Amino acid sequence: MRVTAxxxxxxxxxxxxxIALAVAVFATWTFLLKRLDDRVNAELENEVEKLRGYVRTQVAARGGRPPDDVSRLLADYLAVNAPDRWETFFTIVDGAADKITAVAPPARLDTDDGLVRRLAAATRPTATWAESEAGTVRLAVIPVRVADPRPAHLVVAVFYDRQREEIVDAVRVLAIAGVAALGLAGAAGWLVAGRVLAPVRLVRQTAEAISDSSDLTRRLEVTGNDDVAALAATFNHMLDRLERAFAVQREFVDDAGHELRTPITVIRGHLELMGDDPEDRAQTLALVTDELDRMNRIVDDLLTLAKAEQPGFLSIEQVELADLTVSVVAKARALGDRKWRVEQVAEERIAADRQRLTQALMQLAANAVRHTRDGDEIAVGSAVRGGTVELWVSDSGPGVPPEDRERIFGRFVRGGPRSGSQDGAGLGLAIVRSIARAHGGDVHVEDAPIGGARFVITIPLREVA
Ligand SMILES: Nc1ncnc2c1ncn2[C@@H]1O[C@H](COP(=O)(O)OP(=O)(O)OP(=O)(O)O)[C@@H](O)[C@H]1O
Ligand SMILES: [Mg+2]
Incomplete structure (x- = not known):
């Protein structure tokens, strides 16, 4: 089962x-119990003091003579001193229970002979515990000695369990209220969490819907400016990029399919029309071979372009710019009978992919050959300007009109109004651009000083470590 956030x-x-509530209830409980114990003990001490005070005033009222009837003395005391709630007094005279306060106690203690005997044995004020029908009782027994020869005691009893029950009740109410508050907090938390997480759920559902239907045009609604809105915006941004990437890819596949269909149609047409005449057959064979070569080139170029999108396209090594420039011119001479020239060489070693840079420059050289005639001039050069390496091929051909200077770098773009040739697939400059961009640079075309077009590859200078 999935546990939701x-x-x-x-x-x-x-x-x-x-946990906080349990700690609070437990702390309250122990605190109240401790206070109860303190209060009961203080109350007992207070009763001892009150009795002492009473006896002292009685003695003073009789001119310093102690009263001779202890039973009456204590009865009078009980008459003037009423017990508090959950409290009772009684007296013991000569070892037997004598008088009890007028207010009826929760349980009679004076009728418990064993208890009375035990209490009557006290010779000094003592506190003790006893069990009764009303639970545990805290007692203080105070011996009273006056002129009367009979031993007498005043017993102050506090019904401890009754007082404790009040605390139990209070703590129970506290606990119940706490649990109820916890329940309410849980319900409120559930609602709040639901509201806070709703946008996150929306993001998830939309993402699911998109991955189910592969409909990349859907977007999330971005409201507010909190984390969730930022998440939605990031998600939308990712979708923008994905949508663009897919569109580009689809276009690429469409273009590639279209471009490959043309040579296939041409080949099929020739083969269908081929007759039995050996001369005719030889001609058709040459045409078909030519078309197949062209297809082969297109497939190779497409593979290069597809690889350029992937990591590991470049194998970086140490490249001597001077060596690279000179060797490109040497190779390019085979492309056509032109006035080939090394215009300038940079004496620099850079970290780059030598093979791919050669491939790019050879594409530019092939284009230059295609747009010039025998005896025209083609110049190749390299230079380092600031932090940038420039590699270029200039020609004295017709040049590229300004409105085409960006367009021609697209895939399958070829043949401006001034270009008569329909030979190429229009992938050459796209490959040059991919190679330049893989190196972190780019390529552009401008007017060449010698009249035609000058294609310049610029890449950031990365010196060899
Ligand atoms: N040196 C140049 N002078 C004038 N126009 C050029 C030059 N190089 C390229 N172009 C123009 O740019 C277009 C695209 O060039 P690109 O190299 O991409 O394709 P291509 O040469 O036609 O075909 P491919 O290189 O795939 O065989 C060319 O068709 C041409 O119109
Ligand atoms: Mg080309």
Missing amino acids: RARIVGWMLLVAG
Whole structure:
């Protein structure tokens, strides 16, 4: 089962709040119990003091003579001193229970002979515990000695369990209220978490819907400026890029299919029309071979372009710019009878892919050959300007009109109004651009000083470590 973020948040919240509540209830409980004990003991001490005070005033009222009837003395005391709630007094005279306060106690203690005997044995004020029908009782027994020869005691009893029950009740109410509050907090937390997480859920659902239907045109609604809005915006941004990338890819596949269909149609047409005449056959064979070569070149170029999109396209090594420039001119001479020239060489070693740079320059040289005639001039050069390496091929051909200077770098773009040739597939400059961009640079075309076009590859200078 999947645990939702909502359940997890509320679960943790309730766990923490529950522990806090348990600690609070337990602390209250121990605090109140401790205070009860203190209060009961203070009350007992207070009763001892009150009795002492009473006896002292009685003695003073009789001119310094102690009263001779202890039973009456204590009865009078009980008459003037009423017990508090959950409290009772009684007296013991000569070892037997004598008088009890007028207010009826929760349980009679003076009728418990064993207890009375035990209490009557006290010779000094003593506190003790006893069990009764009304639970545990805290007692203080105070011996009273006056002129009367009979031993007498005043017993102050506090019904401890009754007072404790009040605390139990209070703590129970506290706990119940706490649990109820916890429940409310849980419900509120559930609602709040639901509201907070709703946009996240929306993001998830939209992402699911998109991956199910591969409909990349859908977008999330971005409201507010919080984290969730930022998430949605990032997600939309990613979708923008994906949509663009897919569109480019689709276009690429469409173009490639279209371009490959043309030579196939041509080949099929020739083969269908081929007769039995050996001369005719030889001609058709030459044509078909030519078309197949062209297809082969297109497939190779397409593979190069596809590879350029992937990591590991370049194998970086140490490249001597002077050597590269000179060797490109040497190779390019075979492309056509032109006035080939090394215009300038940079004496620099850079980190680059030598093979790919040669491939790019050879594409530019092939284009230059295609747009010039025998005896025209083609110049190749390299230079380092600032932090940038420039590699160029200039020709004295017709040049590229300004409105075409960006367009011609696209895939399958070829043949401006001034270009008579329809030979190429229009992939050459796209490959040059891919190679330049893989090196972190780019390629552009401008007017050449010698009249035609000058194609310049610029890449950032990365010296060899
Ligand atoms: N040196 C140049 N002078 C004038 N126009 C050029 C030159 N180089 C390229 N172009 C123009 O740019 C177009 C695209 O060139 P690109 O190299 O991409 O394709 P291509 O040469 O036609 O075919 P491919 O290189 O695939 O065989 C060319 O068709 C041409 O119109
Ligand atoms: Mg070309």
